[in-house]
Amino acid sequence: MTKQDVFDRIDEEETHLKAIAREIWQTPELGLHEEESARVLVEALEDGGFDVETGVGGMPTAFVAEYGEGSPRVGILGEYDALPGLSQRVASEPDPVEAGGPGHGCGHNLFGTAGVGAALALTDAVDAGELEGTVAFFGCPAEETLVGKTYMARAGAFDDLDAAMTWHPGDLNTPRMGSSNALNSLVFEFEGEAAHAGGSPDSGRSALDAVELLNTGVEYMREHVSDDARLHYSIPNGGMAPNVVPAEASVWYYVRAPTRDEVERNTEWLRDIAGAAATMTQTEVDERFLTGCYDYRANDVVSETIWENMEAVGPIDYDDEDRAFAAELQATVPDDRIESRLADLPDETAETIRGEALYSDPVAPFDHDQQTHGSTEVGDVSYITPTGQFRGATWPVGTPGHSWQVVAANGDFGLKGVAFAAKVLAGATYDLLADPDRVAAANEEFDAEVGRDAYETPLPEDAEPPFDVTAMGAD
Numbered sequence: 001m002t003k004q005d006v007f008d009r010i011d012e013e014e015t016h017l018k019a020i021a022r023e024i025w026q027t028p029e030l031g032l033h034e035e036e037s038a039r040v041l042v043e044a045l046e047d048g049g050f051d052v053e054t055g056v057g058g059m060p061t062a063f064v065a066e067y068g069e070g071s072p073r074v075g076i077l078g079e080y081d082a083l084p085g086l087s088q089r090v091a092s093e094p095d096p097v098e099a100g101g102p103g104h105g106c107g108h109n110l111f112g113t114a115g116v117g118a119a120l121a122l123t124d125a126v127d128a129g130e131l132e133g134t135v136a137f138f139g140c141p142a143e144e145t146l147v148g149k150t151y152m153a154r155a156g157a158f159d160d161l162d163a164a165m166t167w168h169p170g171d172l173n174t175p176r177m178g179s180s181n182a183l184n185s186l187v188f189e190f191e192g193e194a195a196h197a198g199g200s201p202d203s204g205r206s207a208l209d210a211v212e213l214l215n216t217g218v219e220y221m222r223e224h225v226s227d228d229a230r231l232h233y234s235i236p237n238g239g240m241a242p243n244v245v246p247a248e249a250s251v252w253y254y255v256r257a258p259t260r261d262e263v264e265r266n267t268e269w270l271r272d273i274a275g276a277a278a279t280m281t282q283t284e285v286d287e288r289f290l291t292g293c294y295d296y297r298a299n300d301v302v303s304e305t306i307w308e309n310m311e312a313v314g315p316i317d318y319d320d321e322d323r324a325f326a327a328e329l330q331a332t333v334p335d336d337r338i339e340s341r342l343a344d345l346p347d348e349t350a351e352t353i354r355g356e357a358l359y360s361d362p363v364a365p366f367d368h369d370q371q372t373h374g375s376t377e378v379g380d381v382s383y384i385t386p387t388g389q390f391r392g393a394t395w396p397v398g399t400p401g402h403s404w405q406v407v408a409a410n411g412d413f414g415l416k417g418v419a420f421a422a423k424v425l426a427g428a429t430y431d432l433l434a435d436p437d438r439v440a441a442a443n444e445e446f447d448a449e450v451g452r453d454a455y456e457t458p459l460p461e462d463a464e465p466p467f468d469v470t471a472m473g474a475d
C-alpha cells in the first residue's frame with residue numbers, strides 16, 4: 001500500500017467521482033439548504049465505511065466523517081453550496097437552466113466531491129496498517145455566506161485535529177499562502193412608525209431614513225479605517241411604497257479587515273453610528289449578528305506538503321476539446337480582467353500563461369505577501385489547527401469567480417479537476433499520517449506563529465445559523 005496505490009484508486013474511482021460532482025452541479029442548492037448535495041456525499045462516505053455524524057453545529061447539512069482511530073488526526077474540508085441567480089447550462093453564452101435559479105458559480109460541486117474522493121482513497125492504506133491515525137472529512141455547508149465552518153468551530157468540530165487541509169477550484173494549480181480578510185456579517189433592523197406619507201408625515205417616523213443616515217455615516221467613517229478594511233452593505237428591506245412612511249427597514253453589513261481586532265473595532269464604530277441614526281430619526285434599532293470569520297493563516301509545513309504532492313501529481317489531463325471550450329468561455333471575459341489577473345502573478349509565470357485558456361501546470365507558491373480582500377471561514381480552522389490550502393485549475397485563466405462562465409466550466413471540463421484535487425489532498429494527508437515528525441513540525445510552527453489558544457469564536461452566544469439568509473439575497 002504505497003501512495004501510488006492511493007493515486008491509482010482515485011483513477012479507478014474517477015468516473016464515480018465525476019458522476020457525484022455532476023449530480024451536485026445539476027442540483028444546485030443554497031447555503032444551509034444543501035440537503036441533496038450533502039446526502040450524496042454522506043452516502044459515498046458511509047458506503048466507504050466512514051462513521052458519519054450529521055447536524056454538526058445545529059446545521060442539518062453539516063457533517064463530520066471519520067475513518068481509523070487515534071492520532072494523528074488529519075482533516076480534509078469540503079464545501080457544496082451554490083450561488084443564487086447563477087443557473088447556467090454548459091454553453092459559451094449566458095443560458096440559464098432556470099432563469100434566476102441557483103448555480104455552481106464557485107465550483108463547489110467539485111470542491112466537496114474531491115475531498116470525499118481523497119478520504120475514501122486513503123481507507124485501504126489505513127486498513128493495511130500502512131497509515132496510523134484518523135482520516136476525517138468535514139462537510140462544511142454555507143461557505144458563500146461564511147457560516148458553515150464558523151458554527152462548526154463553535155461546536156468544537158475541529159478541536160482534536162493535528163492538521164487540516166482544503167482546496168478551492170480556480171484558474172491555476174497553486175498552493176495558497178496569502179491571507180484573507182476577517183469579517184463580521186450583521187443586519188441592523190430599524191423600527192419606526194407608519195403613516196400616510198402625504199397626509200400625515202408628522203405622525204410617522206421613517207425606519208428607512210435611519211438606514212440612509214447610517215449608510216451616510218459610514219461613508220464618512222470610510223476614510224479613517226485602514227486601506228485593507230472594507231465596509232459594504234445591501235438593503236434587504238427599504239420599505240414598500242412611497243406613500244407609506246416605512247415603519248420597518250433593514251441594512252445588512254459586511255465589515256472586513258486583515259485582523260479580527262480591527263474588524264471588532266470597526267464593528268463597534270458601526271454600532272455607534274447605527275445607534276446615532278436611530279436617535280436622529282426617533283426610531284429603534286436591533287442588531288442581528290449573522291456570522292463572522294478570521295483571517296487565513298497558511299501553515300508552511302502543511303502547504304509545503306501540498307506543494308510536493310501537486311508537483312508529483314502533475315498537470316490536469318485536459319484535451320483539445322476541453323481547451324477549445326475553455327477558449328470560447330475565456331473569449332467572453334474582458335481582456336483587462338485577464339490582464340489584471342496576470343498582474344497578480346510573478347512576471348515570468350504571467351508570460352508563460354498569457355494566451356493560454358487553460359493552464360494546469362503546477363505553479364510554485366507566489367502569494368506569501370498577498371492580502372486578499374475577500375474572506376473565508378477556512379481562516380477560523382487555520383486558527384485552530386495547522387492548515388494548508390491550494391487552488392485547482394478548473395476554469396479558464398482570468399475568469400472571475402461567481403460567474404456563469406465558471407458554472408459552465410465546472411459542469412464540463414472542470415470535472416477533471418476532481419481527480420487531480422483528490423490526489424493532492426490524499427497524497428498530502430498520506431504524508432502527514434505516515435510521518436509523525438512532519439505533523440510535529442506543523443504544530444510547532446502553529447504554536448509559534450498562531451498560538452494554541454488563539455481562537456475565540458466571533459459569534460455572540462445567542463447567534464444561530466441564519467437559515468433564512470439566502471432568501472435575503474446573499475452572495
Ligand SMILES: [Zn+2]
Binds near residue numbers: 106107108143168
Ligand atoms: Zn467558493
